[in-house]
Amino acid sequence: MIPESFIQELLARVDIVDVVERYVTLKKAGANYSACCPFHSEKTPSFTVSPSKQFYHCFGCGAHGTAIGFLMQYAGLGFVEAVEDLASHTGLQVPREARGEAGQAAKARKAPLTELMARAARFYKDQLKGSPKAIDYLKERGLTGEVAARFGLGYAPDEWQGLQRVFPDYADPALLECGLVIDSDQGRRYDRFRDRIMFPILDQRGNVIGFGGRILSGGKGGADGPKYLNSPETPLFEKGRELYGLVQARQAIRERDTVIVVEGYMDVVALAQHGVGNAVATLGTATTPAHVQKLLRQASRIVFCFDGDAAGRKAAWRALEASLEHLTDDRFAGFLFLPPEHDPDSFVRAEGADAFQALVARPTALSEFLLRELRSRADLGSAEGRAQLVHEAKPLLQRLAAPVLRVQIVKALAAASAMQEQEIAAECGLKPLAAGRPAPRRQPRVLEVSQVRTLLRHVLRRPERAARLPLELIDRENRYGALLHEVADALDHGELAPGRLAPLFEYFRGTAHEPVIGEIAASIDDKADEAAEEQEFSDAVVRIQTRARKDELAELTARRAHLDPEEQRRWEELLAWLKDEASGRGRGA
Numbered sequence: 001m002i003p004e005s006f007i008q009e010l011l012a013r014v015d016i017v018d019v020v021e022r023y024v025t026l027k028k029a030g031a032n033y034s035a036c037c038p039f040h041s042e043k044t045p046s047f048t049v050s051p052s053k054q055f056y057h058c059f060g061c062g063a064h065g066t067a068i069g070f071l072m073q074y075a076g077l078g079f080v081e082a083v084e085d086l087a088s089h090t091g092l093q094v095p096r097e098a099r100g101e102a103g104q105a106a107k108a109r110k111a112p113l114t115e116l117m118a119r120a121a122r123f124y125k126d127q128l129k130g131s132p133k134a135i136d137y138l139k140e141r142g143l144t145g146e147v148a149a150r151f152g153l154g155y156a157p158d159e160w161q162g163l164q165r166v167f168p169d170y171a172d173p174a175l176l177e178c179g180l181v182i183d184s185d186q187g188r189r190y191d192r193f194r195d196r197i198m199f200p201i202l203d204q205r206g207n208v209i210g211f212g213g214r215i216l217s218g219g220k221g222g223a224d225g226p227k228y229l230n231s232p233e234t235p236l237f238e239k240g241r242e243l244y245g246l247v248q249a250r251q252a253i254r255e256r257d258t259v260i261v262v263e264g265y266m267d268v269v270a271l272a273q274h275g276v277g278n279a280v281a282t283l284g285t286a287t288t289p290a291h292v293q294k295l296l297r298q299a300s301r302i303v304f305c306f307d308g309d310a311a312g313r314k315a316a317w318r319a320l321e322a323s324l325e326h327l328t329d330d331r332f333a334g335f336l337f338l339p340p341e342h343d344p345d346s347f348v349r350a351e352g353a354d355a356f357q358a359l360v361a362r363p364t365a366l367s368e369f370l371l372r373e374l375r376s377r378a379d380l381g382s383a384e385g386r387a388q389l390v391h392e393a394k395p396l397l398q399r400l401a402a403p404v405l406r407v408q409i410v411k412a413l414a415a416a417s418a419m420q421e422q423e424i425a426a427e428c429g430l431k432p433l434a435a436g437r438p439a440p441r442r443q444p445r446v447l448e449v450s451q452v453r454t455l456l457r458h459v460l461r462r463p464e465r466a467a468r469l470p471l472e473l474i475d476r477e478n479r480y481g482a483l484l485h486e487v488a489d490a491l492d493h494g495e496l497a498p499g500r501l502a503p504l505f506e507y508f509r510g511t512a513h514e515p516v517i518g519e520i521a522a523s524i525d526d527k528a529d530e531a532a533e534e535q536e537f538s539d540a541v542v543r544i545q546t547r548a549r550k551d552e553l554a555e556l557t558a559r560r561a562h563l564d565p566e567e568q569r570r571w572e573e574l575l576a577w578l579k580d581e582a583s584g585r586g587r588g589a
Contacts, residue, residue, distance in 0.1 A: 002083055006095055008503045010083065011066060013090045016054045016502070019067040023074055031526040038074055039063040041255045050526050054502035057522045064518040066502040069509075076204050076250065076297050079509070085205065113178040113236050116167075117208040120180055123166040124154025124198040124211075131155045134197060137216060141266065142349055147273045150248060151199065156213060158195035179210065179231040193229065199265040201237065201283065202247045210237035212244065212265050212283065228265070230284045240288040243295070244268055244281040250298065252277030258301040260336075260360060261287065262344045263315070267305075270345035274353040279305075279344070287319035292326045292333075301332045303363045305344055308337040317373060320366055324399040327366070331402070334363030367409050370396065375416060386417040394428045406430065451544065452480040457520050458537040459487055461528075463504050465537055466491055473548050480520075483513045546581070549574055 017033055020026060026033035026049060037047035037058040046060035057064040063073060071082035087094045128134050128148070134155040138148055156162065163180060164170040170189065175181045182192050196213030203209045210231035231237050243261075245268040253259045260279040262268060271279045278299075282291060287304065295302050304319045306312035316335045323333045336359050338347055348356045364372075374392055379385030393413055400406045407421075410430070414421045425432060452474055459466045466488040474481045490507065501524075505517050553574040556567060563571060 002080065003095055004507065006092075007068075007083065007506050010086055010090065010092060011054065011068070011500075011502045011506060013092070014054070014067045014086050015051070016056060016067040016070065017049055017051055019086065019089075020049050020056060020070055037061060037063065038251075039254050040257075052500075052526045053521060053524060054500055055505070055521050057518070059522070062518075064521065066505050068506055072297065074250075076246065076294060081204065113174060113234070114207045114209070116174055116178055116180070117210070117236065119166055120163065120211075121152060121154065121198075121200045121208045123163065124156055124193075124200075125152060126154075127157050127162075128153060128155040128198075131157070133216060137197065141270065141345075143269060143273055147269060150272070151245070151269055152208075153269070154198040154200070156191065156193035156196045156198050160190045160194065162194070163191050177234060178236060179234045192231075196229065199244065199269075201231070201242060201244055203236075203242065204247065206247055207236075209242065210234070210283075214265065228284070239283045239285045241290045241294070242283055243291060244283055245272070246280045246294075246298075248272065249278050249280050253298045257299050258303060258360065259295050259299045260344075261291075261295070261302060261304045261319070263306065264343065264345070267344040271348055271353075271356070274348045274356075276348065276353050276356060286315060287322045289322045289325060292319075292323045296326055296331055300330060301334070303334050303336050303360050305336040305338065305360075307343060308340050312337060313373075316369065320370060321396070321399075323366060324396060325401050327400065327402045327405065329402045329404045333366040335366070335369050336360060336363045367405060367412070371409065371412050371416070380416060386419075389413065389417050390419065390424060390427060393424075397428045397430060449478050449480060451540070452478060452484065453520070454540060455537075455544075456480045456484055456516075457524060458533065458540070459484060460501055460504065460517060460520050461524055461533060463487055463491065463501075468537075468541060470541060470545055470548070473544055479512070479516050483508075483516055486513060549577060553578060 017026065020033075020035075024035050024038050024047075026035050027045075029045075029048070031050070031052065033049040033051075034045045035047050035049075036042050036045050037060055039047075039058060040061040040063075042060055047056065047058045047063075049056045055064065055066060056070055065073065067086055068079065068082045071077045071085055072079060075082075075085075077085065084094050138153065143153075161170060163175070167175060170181075176183060176189075180192060181189050183189050193211060193213040195216050197216065199212040199214070200208045201210040201212060212231075213229045215225070215227055215229070230239065233239065244265055249259070249268075249272075256278050258278055260271070260276070262271070262279050262281050264281055268279050268281045271277070280295070292302065302323070304316055306316045306319075316337070319335075320333070327333060338344065338359075342350070344356070370393075374389055377392065378389040380389065390413060393409075397406055397409065400409070410421050410424050410428075413419075413424055417424070422432075424430075455469065455474070459469070466484060469484060469488060471485060471488055474484055476482045476485050486508070487504065501517075501521055505514070505521070508514050508517060553571070556563060556571040556574070559567075560571070
């Protein structure tokens with residue numbers, strides 16, 4: 001776990017303009033910088049980066065956040081990875097709470113291994129240029145040099161120790177550790193990949209962490225074995241977490257808000273060659289929850305594309321199970337089953353990109369696939385079969401994180417099993433959605449929501465102003481008031497340092513307050529005069545206090561005949577204050 005104090009220090013040192021400009025060309029636009037949004041397709045720039053707020057916001061799609069958030073949203077990094085990336089550019093060492101020595105040692109090993117993998121990738125790429133048979137193979141598959149270069153394709157020569165040309169210290173243990181070589185039982189070392197088209201596998205930062213190799217033919221180097229061979233698990237490469245082609249597909253995924261998951265390297269590359277750039281592939285393993293979680297950071301729609309045979313349906317079912325815990329009601333997972341004679345590569349070459357995209361637009365929804373598969377396993381004509389249907393659905397429903405979708409599936413199960421929806425929900429231990437009309441929203445005791453929102457805008461501009469708020473007059477029941485109380489509490493307890501907007505946003509990342517901060521941040525004027533803003537905030541506090549006193553006086557006056565001694569004293573105090581206000585003198589009450 002990364003200490004909160006370090007996050008605050010990191011954001012104080014980072015310049016978000018520098019971070020965004022690593023990936024997006026920005027133009028100066030007054031106090032801010034602008035560009036066409038990298039998160040959706042547009043012709044007129046609506047994406048702004050504010051140096052004063054250290055915040056980005058798109059007025060078109062609503063994307064917003066700090067430098068950390070930009071790396072998470074643009075590069076698909078996790079929170080920790082984004083923090084580590086920023087820290088590496090600022091010269092800071094990321095501290096970890098309760099981080100073991102083994103974990104630190106593992107991280108220290110990765111940097112030199114990454115360099116070895118990059119050198120190997122360059123070697124394979126250079127070898128491709130001098131291999132007519134490898135070039136001919138790629139041409140036969142319809143690939144151009146441009147696409148081959150985009151994916152960094154290469155060729156492992158038909159030699160036992162071809163890598164010795166680029167690694168003179170061929171006995172280096174690190175070559176074994178990163179999976180480039182194999183040590184035989186007889187103590188002989190040789191290249192893992194021989195006479196294969198090489199597909200570099202990149203992590204989210206663009207580092208080469210592994211390879212996939214497609215065999216061409218047997219030869220003197222003894223290139224045999226499976227048609228496709230992957231790097232083994234290494235300190236850099238974990239198959240269950242990585243996806244082939246994600247770095248290259250990122251922009252197309254954002255533009256279409258859809259990611260297509262296929263099974264092979266050539267499927268990804270062939271689809272890209274035909275203009276379908278939003279495809280990625282798993283790496284010789286079934287789809288995992290980590291894959292789904294990573295992809296749902298990139299798009300709201302995932303379409304799993306598999307063969308229509310039994311193996312394809314088995315793979316699709318595993319993808320369904322991996323998706324359940326990460327789906328929400330605003331996210332979609334679907335399944336596309338191609339005709340038996342086709343895989344994505346052959347289909348797009350035979351039928352064209354438009355035909356493929358038409359299928360992607362109409363996949364089988366996760367709910368439909370789930371219900372269809374469960375029904376196919378049970379005899380719905382018997383009580384035992386209907387009981388089996390509900391029994392097999394139970395663990396799936398319990399894992400499904402999308403509550404409204406779960407209700408819809410329960411309705412369908414009830415119809416198929418001749419049961420009541422409430423009976424299925426009870427049997428499966430599901431919590432019902434709130435029934436009946438929603439309770440009416442409680443009105444703020446004193447302040448209108450619009451006034452609280454105005455106060456919040458001033459506090460987000462300068463968080464230290466929260467200490468001067470009349471919190472007793474601000475209702476926690478609305479989202480703006482709740483956030484004002486939370487900011488004040490965090491400042492009081494030293495958990496949040498006075499300063500800029502970006503650290504405050506990160507402090508509340510992942511809470512219900514995060515979207516509220518993003519909404520208000522977009523309305524803050526970067527060019528506002530500091531003195532004028534301070535005066536406006538002070539005047540707002542005075543107006544709020546004045547109104548509260550007048551409301552209190554009116555309430556006490558209405559009960560004038562029934563006041564107890566303390567209330568009587570307060571009424572007299574407020575009455576004197578009101579007279580002073582009327583005379584222009586004014587004093588606290």
